Amino acid sequence: MKVGLMALSGVRVRNEKLAKLGVTLPQFVSRGKVIAQLPSLSLLIIAAMTPEDVEVDYVEVPDVRQVKELNTGYDLVAITSYSAQIYEAYELASRYKEAGVPVVIGGLHVTAEPEEAKRYADSVVIGEAEPLWPRIMADFKNKRLQPFYREERPGTYALSDSPMPRYDLLAPKQYNRITVQTSRGCPHDCEFCAGSKLFGKGFRQKPVDSVIKEIKKIKEKWPKPFIEFADDNTFVDKKWSKDFLKKLMPLEIKWFAETDISVADDEELLKLMYHSGCYQLLIGLESTSEDSLNGIEAHNWKLKQRHGYLEAIDRIQSNGITVNGCFIVGLDGDTTGIFRDIRDFIEKSRLLEAQVTVLTPYPRTPLYQRLRAEGRLLKDEFWDRCTMFDINFRPRNMSVEELEQGLLWVFKEIYTEKEYLKRKRHYMDIIKKLPERGQP
Amino acid sequence: MKQLEQEIINTISEEAAVDKGEINLDANLYDLGIDSLSSLEIVVALEKKYDIRISENSLKKINTIREIIRVVAGEVEKKKKE
Numbered sequence: 001m002k003v004g005l006m007a008l009s010g011v012r013v014r015n016e017k018l019a020k021l022g023v024t025l026p027q028f029v030s031r032g033k034v035i036a037q038l039p040s041l042s043l044l045i046i047a048a049m050t051p052e053d054v055e056v057d058y059v060e061v062p063d064v065r066q067v068k069e070l071n072t073g074y075d076l077v078a079i080t081s082y083s084a085q086i087y088e089a090y091e092l093a094s095r096y097k098e099a100g101v102p103v104v105i106g107g108l109h110v111t112a113e114p115e116e117a118k119r120y121a122d123s124v125v126i127g128e129a130e131p132l133w134p135r136i137m138a139d140f141k142n143k144r145l146q147p148f149y150r151e152e153r154p155g156t157y158a159l160s161d162s163p164m165p166r167y168d169l170l171a172p173k174q175y176n177r178i179t180v181q182t183s184r185g186c187p188h189d190c191e192f193c194a195g196s197k198l199f200g201k202g203f204r205q206k207p208v209d210s211v212i213k214e215i216k217k218i219k220e221k222w223p224k225p226f227i228e229f230a231d232d233n234t235f236v237d238k239k240w241s242k243d244f245l246k247k248l249m250p251l252e253i254k255w256f257a258e259t260d261i262s263v264a265d266d267e268e269l270l271k272l273m274y275h276s277g278c279y280q281l282l283i284g285l286e287s288t289s290e291d292s293l294n295g296i297e298a299h300n301w302k303l304k305q306r307h308g309y310l311e312a313i314d315r316i317q318s319n320g321i322t323v324n325g326c327f328i329v330g331l332d333g334d335t336t337g338i339f340r341d342i343r344d345f346i347e348k349s350r351l352l353e354a355q356v357t358v359l360t361p362y363p364r365t366p367l368y369q370r371l372r373a374e375g376r377l378l379k380d381e382f383w384d385r386c387t388m389f390d391i392n393f394r395p396r397n398m399s400v401e402e403l404e405q406g407l408l409w410v411f412k413e414i415y416t417e418k419e420y421l422k423r424k425r426h427y428m429d430i431i432k433k434l435p436e437r438g439q440p
Numbered sequence: 441m442k443q444l445e446q447e448i449i450n451t452i453s454e455e456a457a458v459d460k461g462e463i464n465l466d467a468n469l470y471d472l473g474i475d476s477l478s479s480l481e482i483v484v485a486l487e488k489k490y491d492i493r494i495s496e497n498s499l500k501k502i503n504t505i506r507e508i509i510r511v512v513a514g515e516v517e518k519k520k521k522e
Contacts, residue, residue, distance in 0.1 A: 176473045224457030279477045421496040
């Protein structure tokens with residue numbers, strides 16, 4: 001028996017003006033390329049949970065339209081995709097079904113929209129795959145594949161039970177970065193976040209030794225890997241973090257993670273990050289405007305941090321760790337002045353990299369439900385436009401056109417080579433003065 | 441010049457974990473597995489090694505290993521004349 005595990009890969013932008021502008025902006029293209037090349041960790045985990053007598057193929061599909069001839073040498077195909085590529089995933093699923101190959105589909109989007117997904121696939125996985133995949137495989141072998149597999153208690157699967165991902169399925173030269181997961185969820189309850197809601201509330205962490213074991217496994221294939229920690233918020237638990245980083249240091253890797261600004265308050269943690277090979281932290285600053293931060297999460301944690309943003313970024317970058325600051329435009333508190341404010345903030349803070357995206361109501365998130373109730377969604381279904389660069393709702397204090405124009409303007413301002421080189425030179429001058437990594 | 445070129449290639453190979461034999465001087469850095477963050481660290485390592493400082497304008501030109509060699513060699517020459 002042979003199973004084809006397929007991920008729809010790549011980054012999508014539907015807005016033609018932005019897509020056209022994007023290809024001329026080196027920094028925008030650079031991060032896009034990195035994301036597009038990351039392997040699908042969920043499929044590598046599923047592969048590890050597949051019985052040994054079943055052969056697995058790991059396949060990335062960057063563009064369904066380019067797949068002229070299907071590889072139909074599978075007994076079962078499992079597909080995963082984000083919202084922006086979901087119609088492409090459905091097209092792939094339909095083609096396999098037509099060719100007589102049964103299809104199982106999973107991931108965040110179909111967890112939100114299982115009935116929709118069922119129209120294209122034989123079976124839909126609702127929730128995290130780990131607790132469900134063994135049953136799916138057993139049912140398939142016994143010819144009783146069910147239409148839906150629903151995780152009974154979302155958010156309770158213990159990450160200590162998650163198996164070693166099948167990194168051996170990846171072709172070494174195809175990947176500049178390898179993904180490793182240390183946790184799921186996030187303690188912040190941002191209204192727009194899909195990841196930390198649909199797979200269950202709460203924050204779950206993998207034991208340090210399991211993560212270290214995974215990295216050692218990766219090193220067997222990539223001796224000096226660049227690891228991207230595929231978490232919503234890696235350094236929530238500072239005690240876990242320090243223990244982890246101390247054990248990571250001797251492995252001599254380079255790494256990238258997503259976390260929140262609270263790491264800046266802990267000098268020891270920052271030093272451990274630098275010496276264990278941290279090259280960049282991606283931090284959701286979300287906005288420069290207090291009005292815009294107000295209410296994006298239940299406890300207004302990010303609003304309370306706003307006054308310290310500049311100092312915190314400086315503290316992190318002074319420790320030799322670049323910050324990729326993420327901002328969202330189109331928040332309810334935003335006025336047309338937000339674009340200039342963000343541009344000025346990036347210049348002043350000297351963030352090495354910045355990511356400005358548009359507020360995106362992913363299906364079934366609280367944001368989606370609210371905007372729908374307020375009659376502000378431009379369409380009820382717009383999944384292929386959930387790219388974080390396309391506008392799908394009416395902003396509160398500006399028109400759709402003003403939001404689009406503002407986004408294009410801020411892109412041109414912050415992603416130009418001249419501005420980036422200024423920030424790059426500043427950071428290079430900082431790290432020149434620091435000790436070698438790994439020698440605290 | 442040949443010796444300097446070899447030293448620079450050694451540093452790049454070590455920093456970016458790329459086999460020396462696989463280094464194509466004219467290949468785009470990204471295609472060699474060297475993204476913008478890694479290339480930044482490579483240039484800093486070379487600046488430290490030769491006690492030079494590469495200007496923003498010269499950083500702009502660095503997209504291949506041959507360009508790194510040219511820019512670094514130029515700065516090293518400049519420093520010798522100082």
